[in-house]
Amino acid sequence: MLVASIHKDHNNISKLLKLLTQKLTAIKSEKPVNYSLIRDAVLYLQEHAEKYHHPKEDLIYHFYIDKYKDAEAVARLDAEHDSLASLTAEFADTVDMILMDAVIPLDLFAEKLNRFVVSQREHLELEERDILPLIEKQLSTEDWAYLQSQWDDELSDPLFGDTVSDKFVELAAALKA
Structure with a gap:
């Protein structure tokens, strides 16, 4: 079911945010951090969440x-998806600069990482706490059947699916650790 796959995606994204929070804690404690893992987490969000999850x-x-004209809170999520995509792209550029040995003060990077994680987490919480329960309650079985018929793009998840993509092998291992 379509909404079940969204909840599953949210759970998986939460796992990534937890890993990024751990990296943030390490940075603030001036411990070594594998920035490639941060890049891979952001890359997954750009490739999977923005191009597959958000369109769903x-x-x-x-x-x-x-169907429901008084749905302002739901309507705002469209703009929020766009702003999250911009924030993710900006943060990905910062991570790439670090991986290319650019000098970026750790406190600035930590601030950007924190803003990125907080923004992503707040978005997920809004959807899970307020928006999806409202939609699930109001849409009919026929509505869901129609929506499912409009979504024929069930892709295998490159990180959390049955087969992990080569580019996410290190990240998958880190998530299991």
Whole structure:
């Protein structure tokens, strides 16, 4: 079911945010950090969440907005997805600069990492706490069947799926540790 896959994606993204929070703690404690893992987590969010997960949510949100005209909170999520994509791209550039040995003060990087994690987490919590329960309660079985028929793009998750993509092997191992 479509909404079940969204909840599963949110759970997986939460695992990444937990890992990034651990990296933030290490940075603040001036302990060594594997920045490649941070890059891989951000890359996953750019490649999977922005190109697959958010469009799946947007399909549901747009349908809901069309059906229930007083859906301002749901309508705001569209703009939030765009701002999260911009924030992710900006943070990915910062991580790439560090990996290319650019000098970026640790406190500045920690601030950007914290802002990134907090923004992502707040977005997930809003969807899980407020938006998805509302939508699940109001949409009918027929609505969900229609939405499912509009989503024919069930891709294998490159990090949390049955087969881990080569580029995410190190990140998958770190998530299991």
